[in-house]
Amino acid sequence: SQTIHQWPATLVQPVGSPLSLECTVEGTSNPNLYWYRQAAGRGLQLLFYSVGIGQISSEVPQNLSASRPQDRQFILSSKKLLLSDSGFYLCAWSVAGHWNTEAFFGQGTRLTVV
């Protein structure tokens, strides 16, 4: 069966520090991968998605970047965090080639920038 792992679960970082959040998927090949951010009262905002290694699309211009160095690994990064980067970050995957399928989510990372 497929599983998705996301870490760390919580993170407190000072303003201006770098960020690296990692997500890996097991039990499937060539998944579509996504990063979402959940800010209070704003629902889930799509940040990045990837349909393959090295292929990243950004939905919202911001202080963050994403990379997919391996088929089932998706990394969210920042060189310098801002206070506004605080939020709950969720990684998700869906079956490749099927636009109509549901996405499956990791347990999320709660990031607080201080």
Next chain:
Amino acid sequence: AQKVTQAQTEISVVEKEDVTLDCVYETRDTTYYLFWYKQPPSGELVFLIRRNSFDEQNEISGRYSWNFQKSTSSFNFTITASQVVDSAVYFCALRDQAGTALIFGKGTTLSVSS
């Protein structure tokens, strides 16, 4: 453009009451899929249901039921005889052929008290 609106920000009910969570969507496509997810306090999003735009039959799964009406662009979710364990944030989402990922509403926080 795609859009999902969940007008109810918070709902509070007492155990055993029935509760309906509203979802209104916008899309230009004639082919699309609608989803509901549950986010318990742990934070992970749990997939509940997927519905395609050609199937307007209502669906029932235990205490959960979904009412899809294309005429009003709505996909409402009803919990019958609510329980404390139903307390969570519920998200409605949309994906059409033009979309790259699920587009979520802002969510409805349901609190069920005993």
